[in-house]
Amino acid sequence: MTDTTSPYVAATAQPLAPEPGFRDYVRLLKPRVMSLVIFTAIAGMLAAPSAPHPVIAFAALICIAVGAGAAGALNMWYDADIDAEMDRTRGRPVPAAGVEPETARDIGIGLSLLSVAMLGVVANPAAAAMLAFTIFFYAVIYTMWLKRWTPQNIVIGGAAGAFPPVIAWLAATGEMALAPWLMFAVIFLWTPPHFWALALWRAREYRQVSVPMLPVVAGERATRRQILAYTLVLSPVAVALAFTDAGGPFTLAASLVLSLRFVQGALAIVRRDEGAAQADGYRTEKRVFGFSIVYLFAIFAALIADAGLAAMIGPLDWPVLF
Amino acid sequence: MAQMTMRRDHELHHRRRGRNLGVLVMLIGLVVMLFAITIVKMPQAGGTVGNPSASQAGGWGAEDFAAPFTPEPEGATQ
Secondary structure (H helix, E strand, O other), rough: OOOOOOOOHHHHHHHOOOOHHHHHHHHOOOOHHHHHHHHHHHHHHOOOOOOOHHHHHHHHHHEEEEEEEEHHHHHHHHHHHHHOOOOOOOOHHHHHHHOHHHOOOOHHHHHHHHHHHHHHOOOOOHHHHHHHHHHHHHHHHHHHHHHOOOOOOOHHHHHHHOOOOHHHHHHOOOOHHHHHHHHHHHHHHHHHHHHHHHHHHHHHHHHHHOOOHHHOOOOOOHHHHHHHHHHHHHHHHHHHHHOOOOOHHHHHHHHHHHHHHHHHHHHHHHHOOOHHHOOOOHHHHHHHHHHHHHHHHHHHHHHHHHHHHHHOOOOOOOOOOO | OOOOOOOOOHHHHHHHHHHHHHHHHHHHHHHHHHHHHHHHHHHOOOOOOOHHHHHHHHHOOHHHHHHHHHHOOOOOOO
C-alpha cells in the first residue's frame, strides 16, 4: 500500500523549480558592471604615486570587485519584483534562473562583509571604510531609497559606481588626493547621459513598473536637454584629469577627442524628437549609449597608458595644474 | 530479481556538480590568495609572528625564532 500522505511523496510530486547553476550565481554579481569597476580601479591603482606589492594590489582589486558584486546581488534581491516585469532585467538570475531572492540577499551580505574585512587587512582601514560606504550607498541609498522615489536616482546613485578608483587609490597610498576625485567626477558626470540615453528607449518599461526615471517624470524633451548638459559639464572635467598627477599626454588626447564626439552625439540626441526616434528605432540614442561605454573605457585606458609611460621613461615634464 | 541499472545523470545533477566545483575553485583561490598575502605581509610586519604589536610588548618576534640558529660569536664560550 502506498502512503500518499507522506510529505516525501507530496514534495516529489510537485514540478521541480529551475535549479540554478554556478553561472547563475556569478551573474548575480553583475559581471559586466564588475568589469567596469575592475578596470577603473586598476586605473586608479596604477595612476597612484606609490605602487603596492603586486600581490597586495591584486588582492585589493579582487576585494573591490567582490564588494561591487555583493552590492549587485543586494540590488537583485531588493529589485526582484520589478526585474521580473522589465524586458531588460527579466533574464536576471532571480526572476529567470530560480535563485531565491533571500539567497541573493545572503550572498550579498556575506560577500560585503568578506570583501570589506579582507580589504582592511590587505590594504588599510580607510580603503575598507570607503568600500563599505560604497556598498551601503548602492544597496541602500540608491536601490532601496532613491531608485523608486526621485528622477534624480541615476544622478545621485551614479556616485556608487564612481568610487572604485578612489578606493583603489586609497588602497595603494593610504592617502587622498585630487586626482582620484577627478576620476570620481568623470564617472559621476558620465553616468546620467549614459543611462538616460538607454532610458529614452526603455521609458515604457520604467513607466510600467513605476520607476521614476527622468523620461517618465520629466518627459523625453527634458531628458534630451539634460543629456547634453551633463555631457558639456563632463568634457572639461575629463580634460582637467589630464593635468593632474595621474594624467599625461594620452589622457589629454583621449579626453579631447572623445569628449568632442560625446558632445556631438548628445547634440544629435537633442536635435531629435520622440517621433523621429521612434521612426528609426532610437538609432541615435542607442549609438550614443554604446559610444558612452567606449568613452569611459578609453579615458581610463589612457590613464593606464600614461602610468605605463611614466614607468618606462620616468616622470614626464608635464604641467600639473590640479 | 530486480537488476541494478546504470542511470544517466539528470541535467539537475550536472548543474549541482558544476556549482560544487565552482565553489571548490573559489575556496582554493581564496586559500591561495590568503597564503600569498601572508607571505608578502610577513616581512612588512618585521617578520613578527601573530599580533604585530606583541613584539613591542615583549611577545615573540622574528628574533626569537632566529636566535637558536644564530651562530654564537667566537670566544663567547671561553
